Amino acid sequence: MNTAFFIAKRYLVARKSHNLINIISGISITGIGVGAFALIVVLSVFNGFEKIVSGLYNHVSPDLLIEAETGKTFNTSAFPLEQLQALDGITALSEVVEEDALFRYHEQQHLGRIKGVNLVYQQLGQFDSLITQGSFMLHNDGFDFAVIGSGVSYFLGTNISDPSAMLMVYLPKRGRASTFSFEQSFNNKAIQMAGVFTAQHEYDGRYVFVPISWARSLLEYTDEVTSIEIFAEKRANIPQLQRAVEQLAGDGFVVKNRFQQQETLYRIMRSEKWAIFLILTFILIMATFNIIGSLTMLIVDKRKDIGVLRSLGAGPGMLHKLFLLEGMLITVIGGLAGLFAGAVLVLLQQHYGLLKLGGADGAFIIEAYPAHLKLTDVLAVFATVGVIGFLSSAYTVRQTVKKFQKMVIKEN
16 A cells, blocks of 8 residues: 555544544545535526426427528528438428517407417427427417417417407518508408417517418418427437538528527526526635644644654655645545545435425426436535635645654754
8 A cells, every 4th residue: 555645544534643634634624525415406406497497498499490590581492491401310391480569369369479370280299398378389280379378378368268258469561561550550360279389488578370371361471481490209319410410401491409599598597507606616615724734733733743754754745745646635535535425415315305495386397406416516516525625635734744844953
């Protein structure tokens, strides 16, 4: 066994001449452990919330989205839809027409956005798990239907079980519409509602899904679309598929994956996560002052041992290594203990939901605080703890050992 490591381990567990040194060493281990525990728990909770939000958006976002690089719409007649559909890994695609609209139900009005989609949306069934009333049905027996967000439903006070109550949709007319007559300035059509969905607060308060043919007739479009949405197989390699779609679409088009479609949201969430990580890291740095105090007092307590080791031929490097290992042992033991306790708590919360969210039943879309443990976070926390412990130990040992070496030489 390495001599420096053997002595460092003995110093850690053996009784010192002053019991205060043992107490400070215990406090050092506890402080590092609490810091590591807090880091892994907080990061895992942020992961849980990110997973929940991502899951909600994934239900309403396609795997890939094609948009025009410039302009609002583009024509599908000049777009290689058949070649796109033939790409390996693509399950389905939908032409999409989106536009801001005014919704009216009885006397209530609300500004939102219509989204005209192909019937593939109805066939895929990806919205089925989000439906809270009715069903996701856009066309049946020759009739068109709308599926509205729960926020839109709330603002308008809709009742989808009443077939006689229709949703009125108003859109500005193309070209030079009259500014003196509301009827002449807007196209409007009525549509029956088939269902209400709940996905994400902002999304629910804006969107109403309708058949694309219905939306085109209201917008006076022929084959124009605002985007093309692509749904991939579960086994599909999305980055590889995205490159293939970009090559096929050519210049003038932008292909976005799910992260790029909600890039601002994901960036904000990750920025918040790492901002909290930095704040807790500063707290962990404060906890390492206990290591500085513990090592300083240990070196003072072992002055005689330092003299004996020097007389036995131990050089400055040996002494530095010995007490540096002592500091690293405190860091590693505290870090591993904190990580283990934090990982156990996170896994229990992740699988059993021990800590519940407050509020009435149904007030939240989840019952317990979300948590998701990632190996990368565990490694990041352990590396952070290790680096902070190493730097604080190295500085303390360098300054203190040098000082007491001179004192020992003078005493001899």
